[in-house]
Amino acid sequence: MKAIVIKEPGGPEQLVIQEVPDPVPAADEILVRVTAAGVNRADILQRQGKYPPPPGTPPYPGLEIAGVVEAVGEQCHRWKVGDRVCSILSGGGYAQKVTVPCELAMPVPPHLTDEEAAAIPEVFLTAYQTLIWIAGLKNDEFALIHAGASGVGTAAIQLARVVGAYPMVTAGSEEKIAFCRQLGAIGGVNYKKEAFPPKILDLTNGHGADVVLDPVGAPYFLPNLEALAMDGRIVLIATMGGTRVPEVNLRALFKKRAQITASTLRSRSLDYKIALSREFARTMMSRFDSGELKPVVDKIFSWRDVQEAHRYMEANLNKGKIILRIDA
Numbered sequence: 001m002k003a004i005v006i007k008e009p010g011g012p013e014q015l016v017i018q019e020v021p022d023p024v025p026a027a028d029e030i031l032v033r034v035t036a037a038g039v040n041r042a043d044i045l046q047r048q049g050k051y052p053p054p055p056g057t058p059p060y061p062g063l064e065i066a067g068v069v070e071a072v073g074e075q076c077h078r079w080k081v082g083d084r085v086c087s088i089l090s091g092g093g094y095a096q097k098v099t100v101p102c103e104l105a106m107p108v109p110p111h112l113t114d115e116e117a118a119a120i121p122e123v124f125l126t127a128y129q130t131l132i133w134i135a136g137l138k139n140d141e142f143a144l145i146h147a148g149a150s151g152v153g154t155a156a157i158q159l160a161r162v163v164g165a166y167p168m169v170t171a172g173s174e175e176k177i178a179f180c181r182q183l184g185a186i187g188g189v190n191y192k193k194e195a196f197p198p199k200i201l202d203l204t205n206g207h208g209a210d211v212v213l214d215p216v217g218a219p220y221f222l223p224n225l226e227a228l229a230m231d232g233r234i235v236l237i238a239t240m241g242g243t244r245v246p247e248v249n250l251r252a253l254f255k256k257r258a259q260i261t262a263s264t265l266r267s268r269s270l271d272y273k274i275a276l277s278r279e280f281a282r283t284m285m286s287r288f289d290s291g292e293l294k295p296v297v298d299k300i301f302s303w304r305d306v307q308e309a310h311r312y313m314e315a316n317l318n319k320g321k322i323i324l325r326i327d328a
């Protein structure tokens, strides 16, 4: 088969399609012919040599796919050849074939295209895990979602709405904020023009955000506490803006009885990922058919144009997901 390999750590020009050995499914795995793969920021870090794949994972980038089951291991009874599936992966999604643990794969909602299905796993499972499992977001609470127009952000806005919460966003342009409003955000702040805490307090009549989903990190550490409600929960999922906070007065945490958690999905155990995928599939997948949830696909690239797809993401141009169409 062919896969997109990283020639050596560096820029998008390091990504090239090459012939590689076919993966062989174990007894508890399925072999999937990949038709679409999602692009994620982690793929960029991996390309740069800053985020090596976990041991036992194919070296090619790609954390999520959709495709068709081509072979089924003898211990796997959930799937048959020809079924349409989508899944998170520890890596290796930029390829014509991948093996996926039988229990991890999710069914594709019938009316979705493969490109739409590939836009679901990584961002919706991340948003579900962080907002619902970790932060315990509930009905009538306010959720502040930073990078609201990002892949994770667009999923988080929709899931917050599903649980009856009120999502608010930050984003880098008025256009992105308008887009987030269409998805269900009650308001937003262009962080390039103004500080977000006063506007968040304003939007919530002084209450603040009960939950903050933060991929930005250091520069938002103190502003998040300022915008937080009493007993608020902050979940850090990345540090796109930096990792070091120079000086923190811990009183700011006590003032809000704040909880701060950091989480990564990729490094979780397979059992954890299976439990997450199965709960999400059981409780949320049918909502893609009813239209209550929708995969947000910004742009579909042929996988031959993967370099361009990475450049597009690095320029912060996407609203929602960038998808690679994988063909022969």
Ligand SMILES: NC(=O)c1ccc[n+]([C@@H]2O[C@H](COP(=O)([O-])OP(=O)(O)OC[C@H]3O[C@@H](n4cnc5c(N)ncnc54)[C@H](OP(=O)(O)O)[C@@H]3O)[C@@H](O)[C@H]2O)c1
Residues within 6 Å of the ligand: 039, 040, 041, 042, 122, 123, 126, 147, 148, 149, 150, 151, 152, 153, 170, 171, 172, 173, 176, 215, 216, 236, 237, 238, 239, 240, 241, 242, 263, 264, 265, 266, 313, 316, 317, 318, 320, 321
């Ligand atoms: N921990 C986990 O389990 C987990 C899982 C999935 C993803 N992630 C991480 O979550 C982050 C978002 O992922 P994604 O795939 O949704 O990203 P994405 O679709 O590529 O969107 C990222 C957006 O973040 C904004 N941004 C970039 N740098 C920023 C900065 N310094 N300050 C403020 N905003 C900034 C940009 O939008 P603006 O125009 O609004 O600035 C950019 O378009 C990534 O860092 C990713 O690695 C973590």
